[in-house]
Amino acid sequence: MIVSEKLKGLQIFVLGLGRTGLSILDFLQHSGADIVCWDDNESARANAQFLGFRLQDLYKKSNWKNSDRLIISPGISFLYPEPHKVVKNARESNVKIDNDIGLFFSSLNKTDWDRFQKKPKVVAITGSNGKSTTSFLIHHILQEMGIPSEIGGNFGKPVLSFKPFCDGEIKIIELSSYQIEAAQCLQPDISVFLNFSPDHLERHGGMGGYFYAKQRLFMIGDAERNIIGIDEQEGKFLLHYLDADGLSNGLNMPFSSENNLSNYRSSIFMKKGFLVEKKGAEQVASIDLRSEINWLKNFNLQNICAAYAVCRSMHISPKIFSENLKTFKGLPHRNQLVLVQGGIKFINDSKATNAKSAVNSLNLHSNVHLILGGVAKRGGIEDLIDSM
Numbered sequence: 094m095i096v097s098e099k100l101k102g103l104q105i106f107v108l109g110l111g112r113t114g115l116s117i118l119d120f121l122q123h124s125g126a127d128i129v130c131w132d133d134n135e136s137a138r139a140n141a142q143f144l145g146f147r148l149q150d151l152y153k154k155s156n157w158k159n160s161d162r163l164i165i166s167p168g169i170s171f172l173y174p175e176p177h178k179v180v181k182n183a184r185e186s187n188v189k190i191d192n193d194i195g196l197f198f199s200s201l202n203k204t205d206w207d208r209f210q211k212k213p214k215v216v217a218i219t220g221s222n223g224k225s226t227t228s229f230l231i232h233h234i235l236q237e238m239g240i241p242s243e244i245g246g247n248f249g250k251p252v253l254s255f256k257p258f259c260d261g262e263i264k265i266i267e268l269s270s271y272q273i274e275a276a277q278c279l280q281p282d283i284s285v286f287l288n289f290s291p292d293h294l295e296r297h298g299g300m301g302g303y304f305y306a307k308q309r310l311f312m313i314g315d316a317e318r319n320i321i322g323i324d325e326q327e328g329k330f331l332l333h334y335l336d337a338d339g340l341s342n343g344l345n346m347p348f349s350s351e352n353n354l355s356n357y358r359s360s361i362f363m364k365k366g367f368l369v370e371k372k373g374a375e376q377v378a379s380i381d382l383r384s385e386i387n388w389l390k391n392f393n394l395q396n397i398c399a400a401y402a403v404c405r406s407m408h409i410s411p412k413i414f415s416e417n418l419k420t421f422k423g424l425p426h427r428n429q430l431v432l433v434q435g436g437i438k439f440i441n442d443s444k445a446t447n448a449k450s451a452v453n454s455l456n457l458h459s460n461v462h463l464i465l466g467g468v469a470k471r472g473g474i475e476d477l478i479d480s481m
Contacts, residue, residue, distance in 0.1 A: 225267055
């Protein structure tokens with residue numbers, strides 16, 4: 094596993110003891126930190142204690158003077174609708190608050206990567222919808238090429254459970270707004286912004302807070318390449334903001350599944366069923382996706398454009414990308430056909446956890462009987478009405 098010598102001997106508190114929290118404890122223990130932990134759930138505390146970790150009720154902690162850091166899991170409220178009481182106490186005591194994503198990036202010693210024949214890279218992907226599909230599509234293409242890669246973050250294994258980097262390896266990290274908002278360090282080599290639609294509004298205090306959490310990846314990330322989906326106004330804003338920065342101008346690549354982007358210095362977009370890559374007026378590549386359009390549709394076309402942009406940033410040829418795309422089967426629970434009985438198709442789209450994501454799937458079908466569960470998020474479900 095990855096460890097950090099910089100944490101040796103530090104007094105660190107961990108709040109939240111689910112899968113991510115346990116990976117944090119393991120990482121800190123192997124890094125030589127002095128750790129205590131807590132969770133609001135009694136069974137989670139009992140499990141951590143069984144594993145040999147020391148518990149302390151952080152609610153009752155009044156003296157944070159010798160505390161070096163508080164590390165929180167993604168489910169811990171960081172700011173809205175109000176900070177978790179332990180987070181508030183740490184903040185008032187001026188104790189640095191971080192999470193596993195921040196620990197991961199701050200532990201990277203890239204100056205040591207000169208020992209590799211081919212330097213590894215870290216790809217970070219965020220957006221309201223399609224993060225997992227895009228991440229696994231990139232992972233699939235790399236695996237098919239024999240390039241070592243590992244995937245984790247919001248979906249898959251926690252990043253602190255990653256194996257140490259090997260020569261030329263690509264780590265692919267799916268990042269939620271929860272993970273980005275609290276991370277003190279964000280230093281991927283390639284950053285991807287897929288799309289933006291209302292989600293997690295209660296957690297972030299509204300659309301502005303939600304977008305702010307997403308854009309932190311690009312504001313403090315300093316990536317070698319920013320790949321930005323501009324099918325929504327937030328993506329357009331982010332691209333123009335980054336292009337206005339002289340240091341990052343030329344490092345940003347827009348993509349769109351809906352619009353021709355020929356006016357940009359370099360771009361990737363869909364045109365009449367073809368994926369087109371352009372540099373200025375010159376067309377660099379074109380991939381015919383017309384035969385695949387039934388499963389791709391508009392929302393998967395965003396994912397595929399983003400994955401293509403990432404692969405091209407790693408100098409993977411359009412031909413190899415196209416060949417390996419054909420063997421990608423997609424992920425379960427995403428517009429997944431489970432059964433056909435009596436002429437009726439039963440579709441599992443349970444990973445659609447917001448209205449925009451559900452609309453994407455509904456638009457693929459006609460005469461739909463929609464079954465919904467759970468509690469509507471603050472963004473509501475009105476967007477579903479026009480698709481029924």
